[in-house]
Amino acid sequence: xxxxxxxxxxxxxxxxxxxxxxxxxxxxxxxxxxxxxxxxxxxxxxxxxxxxxxxxxxxxxxxxxxxxxxxxxxxxxxxxxxxxxxxxxxxxxxxxxxxxxxxxxxxxxxxxxxxxxxxxxxxxxxxxxxxxxxxxxxxxxxxxxxxxxxxxxxxxxxxxxxxxxxxxxxxxxxxxxxxxxxxxxxx
Amino acid sequence: xxxxxxxxxxxxxxxxxxxxxxxxxxxxxxxxxxxxxxxxxxxxxxxxxxxxxxxxxxxxxxxxxxxxxxxxxxxxxxxxxxxxxxxxxxxxxxxxxxxxxxxxxxxxxxxxxxxxxxxxxxxxxxxxxxxxxxxxxxxxxxxxxxxxxxxxxxxxxxxxxxxxxxxxxxxxxxxxxxxxxxxxxxxxxxxxxxxxxxxxxxxxxxxxxxxxxxxxxxxxxxxxxxxxxxxxxxxxxxxxxxxxxxxxxxxxxxxxxxxxxxxxxxxxxxxxxxxxxxxxxxxxxxxxxxxxxxxxxxxxx
Numbered sequence: 001x002x003x004x005x006x007x008x009x010x011x012x013x014x015x016x017x018x019x020x021x022x023x024x025x026x027x028x029x030x031x032x033x034x035x036x037x038x039x040x041x042x043x044x045x046x047x048x049x050x051x052x053x054x055x056x057x058x059x060x061x062x063x064x065x066x067x068x069x070x071x072x073x074x075x076x077x078x079x080x081x082x083x084x085x086x087x088x089x090x091x092x093x094x095x096x097x098x099x100x101x102x103x104x105x106x107x108x109x110x111x112x113x114x115x116x117x118x119x120x121x122x123x124x125x126x127x128x129x130x131x132x133x134x135x136x137x138x139x140x141x142x143x144x145x146x147x148x149x150x151x152x153x154x155x156x157x158x159x160x161x162x163x164x165x166x167x168x169x170x171x172x173x174x175x176x177x178x179x180x181x182x183x184x185x186x187x
Numbered sequence: 188x189x190x191x192x193x194x195x196x197x198x199x200x201x202x203x204x205x206x207x208x209x210x211x212x213x214x215x216x217x218x219x220x221x222x223x224x225x226x227x228x229x230x231x232x233x234x235x236x237x238x239x240x241x242x243x244x245x246x247x248x249x250x251x252x253x254x255x256x257x258x259x260x261x262x263x264x265x266x267x268x269x270x271x272x273x274x275x276x277x278x279x280x281x282x283x284x285x286x287x288x289x290x291x292x293x294x295x296x297x298x299x300x301x302x303x304x305x306x307x308x309x310x311x312x313x314x315x316x317x318x319x320x321x322x323x324x325x326x327x328x329x330x331x332x333x334x335x336x337x338x339x340x341x342x343x344x345x346x347x348x349x350x351x352x353x354x355x356x357x358x359x360x361x362x363x364x365x366x367x368x369x370x371x372x373x374x375x376x377x378x379x380x381x382x383x384x385x386x387x388x389x390x391x392x393x394x395x396x397x398x399x400x401x402x403x404x405x406x407x408x409x410x411x412x413x414x415x416x417x418x419x420x421x422x423x424x425x426x427x428x429x430x431x432x433x434x435x436x437x438x439x440x441x442x443x444x445x446x447x448x449x450x451x452x453x454x455x456x457x458x459x460x461x462x463x464x465x466x467x468x469x470x471x472x473x474x475x476x477x478x479x480x481x482x483x484x485x486x487x488x
Contacts, residue, residue, distance in 0.1 A: 005271045027274025030365065031401050031411040032383050033357040034230040035272065053358050056271075057436065 002062060004037045004054040012044070012063040019044040019063035019116045044114075045121050064117050067124075072109045080105070082113060082120075093120045103158035104129045104176045125176040130185050131155050136168045189482050193472075196311070197480065200468055201264060203310035204284055207303050213260040213286060218248035220266065224444045226386070229432035232270040234279070241268035244461055245285050246386070247447045250415070253287055253457055254450035262286035264464065275476045276407065276466065279485060284467075287459035292414045293387075293398045296458040297375050300402060300410065301328045304373070304467070311471045319405035319470040322370050330373040338364050338376055351380055368403035376401045385425045387413035402462075404470050412460030419451040 002013060011022045024040035037054040044063070070082040070091070078095045080102070091113070095102060101123055105111075109129070114122040131154040139150075149161040154172070162181045166172060171185040189197065205215065221239040226247060233240040245263050252258045267283045288296065305326050308317060315326050339347040343363045350356040368374045377400035378390060384397035398414035416422050423443070430441045468480035478484045 027272070027277055028361045029230070029272060029277060030357050030360050031408055032228075032230070032379075032385075033360065036357055036361055038361070053362070 002060045004056050004058045007037045014061040014063040066115045067112050070113045072105050091120055101125055103156055128173050129176055130171050130173050133170045139164045203307040207306050208262040213262045216261050216263050218245050224442045227426050227429040227441055234268040234270050243269050247444055251450045254453040259289045282464040284462045284464050289455050289457045291458040293458050296412050318473050322405045324405055325372050332375045334378045342367050366406045369405055373404045386416050388416045409466050410460055410462035415457045415459055417451050417454040
């Protein structure tokens, strides 16, 4: 059990059977008044945020969260299949929960899966991933139209802006947290 | 840890405070930090020290000096201890300036606060303006005065009475009112409900209120002062109400400060105030966090 005085940024707690992370925290105590613990909480499943103020006698359960290293196997329709690299147990995560991460998933990629009460609620990819460009308009040398980037498609189907010199077949590094192009990768 | 330049600013501030009070014929006193019994306050968690407690404020001993030693103007700069208070504006050990003046009420004390803060601001190199928490605040006299009841009318979604009835007074004060106070001039928030001033005298015209005020500069609460309650019987009743609250929170035996209660019989009309020296340093040194103005923070020890 946590009490209000344990609250701090990053603490994960359980309220009404849902996991929340404290994203902002402020201790207040008006003169002669009581201690107030003002927080901004983010629901770790829905992502919804809201402000909530606690008093010193409030208590919370620790959120039963567990992070496990898993390997991405394959997708089938809306289902994404992963395997625990330690015990080979397989789990399924629905596309909806994967969010934008589907843009960067490649076979055999190792990811961190966050489980709440043994149910997967989130996936953390490596910060950087190398993907092959599958479609790119050729770079018109001497193009003076002023554009310093162009759209390309990578092997996962994700479309992003890259410098004009990137060509079909190139491998590029992408930051999975922002979805932005980082650099061309030399083989 | 504070660098030498910070230590010098802090020392100059404390010396300026001391000079102000000595110049006004106040006697500097130093009372014990370890006390066998404290003023019962449900919202302060004392730090135990053997079979004693570390003071949460120097109020008991200072008032006894007024009542029993015949003092009329006293001040003290000391450490106070309140367990589990830690935030951008709170430390579990902090520096308090507390002063008392007999034959004086809270309105006269407000004027002295204006003079004192203007004087120490001048010594700290400020003219008449301070920039605090992103605001430029003029210290020019007179400062604004706002009753607690009016503050609720101006800034809060409910009235003071409703907030008290619904037991959300502190929450509303913190969220809606405090951030709006003292943004262009310092503000005296005054005339608190009697429930929130256990040691303050009732207002003659309205016994549901007490003669208590707080100073706010740039949304930061700086000091708490009042016309002292010197009626022994009323004080004892208020303490007993507070002890009831403490028992409900699960503490076992809470003793009342009997020697303090007895001494009240000898007290004359007095006003007194406690001011957070670290908070004043935050305002004058334009610091966002209390960590930036104290010699060490607890996490550093």
